[in-house]
Amino acid sequence: MLIAERQQKIVRIVNERKSVRVSELSEMFSVTEETIRRDLEKLEKEKKLLRSHGGAISMNPNDSLEIPYKEREIINVAEKQDIALEAVKLVKEGDNIILDASTTAWYMAKAxxxxxxxxxxxxxxxxxELSNKKQITVISTGGTLLAKSLSFVGPLAEASLDKYYVNKAFISCKGLHIKRGISESDEQQARIKKKMIESAANVYMMLDYSKLGKQAFSLITGIEDVNCIITDRKADESSVQHLKEKELNVIVAPCSTDS
Structure with missing residues (x-):
């Protein structure tokens, strides 16, 4: 099989299955895992798919559907961890903060x-994650449980946020577009994240490189409601520069594996 033909079939498989692992592709095409990784790297550069931890995911999931938490856990893991570590540096003793239900927020909670x-x-x-940290007081919004994201949403969750005011909110989303604002794949998630933003004195958006310049299904708010964006070193330089030109503070997290 020609390389181009194999890569074309890989894209089709990823789009059909939404996600696939390197080991599976290696077995399907009877080539080494290293060969598959090179294929995925090339296809990601061509914007035909997204590499994940140990595999690849489709670039074209239905933006009106929320990606299950277990799938999000393996997407851009290193970048999310770097962003989370940088965000932790902004938290001080005595702070009252909001963490949303993103995987990046979970990495932040761990750190x-x-x-x-x-x-x-x-x-x-x-x-x-925070239940093991005895000095941290944890308040849950309550509300309707979304099994896919392991998060609470809905009127009860939104109403609970009206009772609090925090000095810092750390939030992620599906996409940030300079003209079209911050957006989510799920309308209920968009509504509660808007409430979180309204409840905070300072809003920090934690966005890996794949989310910059993107627009998802449901609008959260405009970029003018954000104080700072924390992204990773893979972020497109022109996108970062455009955000800075809008007078947004942009922090590019260093790679945690650098010595």
């Missing part, structure tokens, strides 16, 4: 030091 602070969240994963 938070056990210091006196209050964390308000709609994420089951974040709440469970």
């Amino acid at each position: 938070l030091p056990d210091l006196p602070m209050t964390v308000l969240t709609n994420s089951i994963k974040v709440a469970m």
Whole structure:
């Protein structure tokens, strides 16, 4: 089989299945995993798919459907961890903060030091992670559970946010577009994230490189409601520059594996 033919079939498989692992593709095409990784790297550069931790995911999922948490956990893992570590540096003892139900927020919860602070969240994963940190007070929004994202949404969750005011909110989303604002794949997630933004004095958006310049199904708010964007070193330089020209503070997280 020609290389081009194999790569064409890889794209078709990824689009049909939404996600696939390197080991599966290696077996399907009877080539080494290293060969598959090179194929995926080339196809990602051509914007035909997105590489994930150990595999690849489709570039064309239905933006009106939320990606399950287990799938999000393996997408751009290193970049999300770098962003989370940079965000943790902005948290001080005594802070009252919001963490949303994103995987990046979960990585941030894992990295938070056990210091006196209050964390308000709609994420089951974040709440469970912080339960082992005795000095951190955790407040859950409650509400309707979305099984895919392990998060609480809906009127009860939104109403609970009206009762609090925090100094910092750390939020992720599906896409950030300079003209079209910040957006999510799910309308209920968009509504609660808008409430989180309204409840915070300072809003930090944690966005890996794949989300810059993108627009998803449901609008959260405009970029004027954001104080700072934390992204990773793979972020397109022109996108970062355009954000800075809009007078947004942009932090590019260093790679944690650098020595």
